[in-house]
Amino acid sequence: xxxxxxxxxxxxxxxxxxxxxxxxxxxxxxxxxxxxxxxxxxxxxxxxxxxxxxxxxxxxxxxxxxxxxxxxxxxxxxxxxxxxxxxxxxxxxxxxxxxxxxxxxxxxxxxxxxxxxxxxxxxxxxxxxxxxxxxxxxxxxxxxxxxxxxxxxxxxxxxxxxxxxxxxxxxxxxxxxxxxxxxxxxxxxxxxxxxxxxxxxxxxxxxxxxxxxxxxxxxxxxxxxxxxxxxxxxxxxxxxxxxxxxxxxxxxxxxxxxxxxxxxxxxxxxxxxxxxxxxxxxxxxxxxxxxxxxxxxxxxxxxxxxxxxxxxxxxxxxxxxxxxxxxxxxxxxxxxxxxxxxxxxxxxxxxxxxxxxxxxxxxxxxxxxxxxxxxxxxxxxxxxxxxxxxxxxxxxxxxxxxxxxxx
Amino acid sequence: xxxxxxxxxxxxxxxxxxxxxxxxxxxxxxxxxxxxxxxxxxxxxxxxxxxxxxxxxxxxxxxxxxxxxxxxxxxxxxxxxxxxxxxxxxxxxxxxxxxxxxxxxxxxxxxxxxxxxxxxxxxxxxxxxxxxxxxxxxxxxxxxxxxxxxxxxxxxxxxxxxxxxxxxxxxxxxxxxxxxxxxxxxxxxxxxxxxxxxxxxxxxxxxxxxxxxxxxxxxxxx
Numbered sequence: 001x002x003x004x005x006x007x008x009x010x011x012x013x014x015x016x017x018x019x020x021x022x023x024x025x026x027x028x029x030x031x032x033x034x035x036x037x038x039x040x041x042x043x044x045x046x047x048x049x050x051x052x053x054x055x056x057x058x059x060x061x062x063x064x065x066x067x068x069x070x071x072x073x074x075x076x077x078x079x080x081x082x083x084x085x086x087x088x089x090x091x092x093x094x095x096x097x098x099x100x101x102x103x104x105x106x107x108x109x110x111x112x113x114x115x116x117x118x119x120x121x122x123x124x125x126x127x128x129x130x131x132x133x134x135x136x137x138x139x140x141x142x143x144x145x146x147x148x149x150x151x152x153x154x155x156x157x158x159x160x161x162x163x164x165x166x167x168x169x170x171x172x173x174x175x176x177x178x179x180x181x182x183x184x185x186x187x188x189x190x191x192x193x194x195x196x197x198x199x200x201x202x203x204x205x206x207x208x209x210x211x212x213x214x215x216x217x218x219x220x221x222x223x224x225x226x227x228x229x230x231x232x233x234x235x236x237x238x239x240x241x242x243x244x245x246x247x248x249x250x251x252x253x254x255x256x257x258x259x260x261x262x263x264x265x266x267x268x269x270x271x272x273x274x275x276x277x278x279x280x281x282x283x284x285x286x287x288x289x290x291x292x293x294x295x296x297x298x299x300x301x302x303x304x305x306x307x308x309x310x311x312x313x314x315x316x317x318x319x320x321x322x323x324x325x326x327x328x329x330x331x332x333x334x335x336x337x338x339x340x341x342x343x344x345x346x347x348x349x350x351x352x353x354x355x356x357x358x359x360x361x362x363x364x365x366x367x368x369x370x371x372x373x374x375x376x377x378x379x380x381x382x383x384x385x386x387x388x389x390x391x392x393x394x395x396x397x398x399x400x401x402x403x404x405x406x407x
Numbered sequence: 408x409x410x411x412x413x414x415x416x417x418x419x420x421x422x423x424x425x426x427x428x429x430x431x432x433x434x435x436x437x438x439x440x441x442x443x444x445x446x447x448x449x450x451x452x453x454x455x456x457x458x459x460x461x462x463x464x465x466x467x468x469x470x471x472x473x474x475x476x477x478x479x480x481x482x483x484x485x486x487x488x489x490x491x492x493x494x495x496x497x498x499x500x501x502x503x504x505x506x507x508x509x510x511x512x513x514x515x516x517x518x519x520x521x522x523x524x525x526x527x528x529x530x531x532x533x534x535x536x537x538x539x540x541x542x543x544x545x546x547x548x549x550x551x552x553x554x555x556x557x558x559x560x561x562x563x564x565x566x567x568x569x570x571x572x573x574x575x576x577x578x579x580x581x582x583x584x585x586x587x588x589x590x591x592x593x594x595x596x597x598x599x600x601x602x603x604x605x606x607x608x609x610x611x612x613x614x615x616x617x618x619x620x621x622x623x624x625x626x627x628x629x
Contacts, residue, residue: 001520004510004514007505008505011506297501298501301501302503304462304489305495305518306486306490306515308483308486308518311518401462402463405574
């Protein structure tokens, strides 16, 4: 009997094929739009989070106490060898980058700007976050005389700097003396991290050590990449316990805006999800209600013949579920296609690049794709289909066969 | 055996529009009877048929089918009774449009849980008897009115109910199809020993019945 009831439900679904097809397309269309938006939101936040972690904070960063507060070499770490050794020997840590950052004035013949000179080890940065992938023009090389530099894209734009141009950076060293270094631009970098894009000039770490006066063991930041994101808190806790005098921070503590943005996107996605599911629910509800009202006589006859309410409930519920699941299947196909495209080719917003990059967004937004987009949507559509038949089933329960037979 | 005692049925009871549709009906219909309920329009034929078929509740009195009192049953129990003991043939055929003839005929048997082999054999048997054996794979929309009504009769008969109630079964058929249908139903009554009760104003149907129950204003007059 079960098979016959399902067969009746299936064929009833296609008695008004255009109407059923429209609802299925509506579900598929809304689902595709919803998942594309969700993927883009997630992709945007993921890109920002990953580029920030890769280009600056790592999962965990260690600074001299009060360095972040005063941004002065007076608070830099004078001895980092023990810290580096501890980090490198920790099996949870996969890469360590030592940096020396100092704020000063970058000048060309025509323009001057506040900037951060950051001394880096190119090999270490490559292991740490593939720095070369952030290069948009030129190649990062320090040159024979170690006076090459890479400049953040917005800073280069502000100072009209291009690859091959020269600039002078002046700052106070750890002894308090003002000194300058002459550099030429070998590369322009763009990371989506405003601190780097708007202010940073990368130079060779040895050059930075001598320029800052911090010597071979000093640094302003030791950043760590963990093998697993889940190890972040534990690694930070270990370092805090081992080096209580240092300022150990996770990326979430260093960039709370990113965490807020993640949360905001989660809320946006939840709201979009709820709206789309409401639309799905109303769509299926409308079709099921009309379908049952149209077939009142048929249901009345079935009841008169002895069909139980349970069998009628099964038939109607199956019709609604079939509508929802067919919509989901088509939607999953469309969504996967759309997300695949957005993951590989992104949403090209280069027309608005200036505005987006000023806020740290990439001009081409790449989507993220996660299994839970599809599983959550599936369960929500099934739930919406089940809820949508409650009122039609109630009407069916109240149906008296005699009324329809006599009508 | 069907026994009705002091059956009363009202519509819009205790309102200005109150209609006393059945008045103190006392009636006994023996097993295997081939009877017709007749009378003028609005006399209560369909109401009486619906009451006997446990489709509608009565306001007072008693209806017993093979000793089972049906008047006090709730909707679920009435549905079970209809499924197991009564076959219905409606004026408008009322076949399930998404099922083919074979599935329509076997529908009640499926509801009652007969095995697929038993259903297949019985469907073939009644379809042959009603001369629709070559239409088993057709959909109801592809059949003539007469053929659809024969499918409806086959559906009612297939599960071997004790009683078949047919409400104006020839109302939508031409005379040739009406005669054909009545001949087949009479044959079913004789071969299958099923009690058949019609409601009809069709003189031909009335003439064919072995028992005539005449209603006037909700009262049995003959």
